[in-house]
Amino acid sequence: MVRAPCCEKTGLKKGPWTSEEDQILISYIQTYGHGNWRALPKHAGLLRCGKSCRLRWINYLRPDIKRGNFTREEEYAIINLHERLGNRWSAIAARLPGRTDNEIKNVWHTHLKKRLQKHDNTTSPTCSTSNLTSQYAEPEYVHFESATSHASVSPQPSSSDDVSSVTEASAAMGHNMIKDEKFELDATFPHIDDSFWSEALSADNSSDIPLEFLEGANDRTQPQVLFPSCMGDGMEFWYDLFIKTGDGGTPELPEF
DNA sequence: AAAGCAACCAACCGCTTTCTG
DNA sequence: CCAGAAAGCGGTTGGTTGCTT
Known part of the structure; x- marks a missing residue:
């Protein structure tokens, strides 16, 4: 053409x-x-x-553009979404109302990437963001098959039906701006230890979470949030953001 | 005061994807 | 179904600004 x-x-x-x-x-x-x-x-x-x-x-x-510095919540959402979506800036921007892909891309390259790299140097060599990337070589496939199932990791997809579709609940990691939307990831997740992906919440403890962070919160039987369980101090932002929220108010966000 | 440097960000480039006739 | 046009997207660049020496 x-x-x-x-x-x-x-x-x-x-x-x-x-x-x-x-x-x-x-x-x-x-x-x-x-x-x-x-x-x-x-x-x-x-x-x-x-x-x-x-x-x-x-x-x-555009009139709906949000100007000014990114809030800490937005920065965490970007880090979180980038971890799962990669450099799909428009997809990330779609989950951050008022922010553009260009702006997010700039923030990532000028602030967040550096901060994460800096942090990587001070955390476990086997459990850093950059190491996560290096483990993408042999992808395994994570399935979110139903609202009541738990995430599972299988060695290979058996068919084209194996495209992952993360539930709205797990997509809530991206914050409560993700509404009425299937969080679609195109099939591959990193090759990771089974211990990597863990369910942050089970039906037993989900009641501790502020409702605002729980998409599909009515269904207490479904996994609410997935997060990398091997993160070190300060990098447990998923946990800090969505779990350690105390009395249900605005989460205390950890410093990098 | 000014030169050097780094950080930031708007805008461009070119490739890919989607649309349309 | 196909080819061309249009739009979307991500990587990169270059100008500006602010800080340091």
Whole structure:
């Protein structure tokens, strides 16, 4: 297939957007929407390619964009989601309302990755985030087969039906912004010791958890949260975030 | 005061995926 | 079903800002 031509190179402006351009784009989209990004700049009178307009709108001008520093809760959600989704920034962004994939990607590369790496150096060599990555070589498959089943790890998928679908409850790790959504992971989880994935909660102790963290909390028979049980001090953020919440108020988040 | 450096982040590039005729 | 166009996505770059020496 012939690749679609990228942006027209001639006569189109590149680089930082001016406030005038922003205003033109905002008012155009508010009036007409953005049905066709490629045609938009021409109709709006902007000397930009459609791609640039789309990026500017999505990453900066949208009215629902949340500006400002990331909260600690958001940072933990990113770390948590990245651990399970990898560099699927848009998928992560979809679970953090008001944040863009670009912003999350930047935060990851400039803050979180470094902090985690720093922390890795001070924790067990067999139980660090970077080590987790290195264990991805021979994937095993984690099944979440029903609301009442426990997660299980099997050596190989037997069919294409073995695509994992994490329950909403386990997806609650990503915080309570994950609503009414199956948390789909495309089949592979890391090759890990059986002790790695453990159920944070069982039917017996789930009542200790603030309801806000429990998706599908009505079903006390289903596993509520999965977390890597081998994390060391400070890295037990799943546990700290969702379990050690004391009286049910805002969790005390550990420092890295 | 200024030069050097690091951190940050907006924007670009190019590949992949999805849509459409 | 196929080819081309459009949109989506992730990696990377480069300009700006703030801090340190």
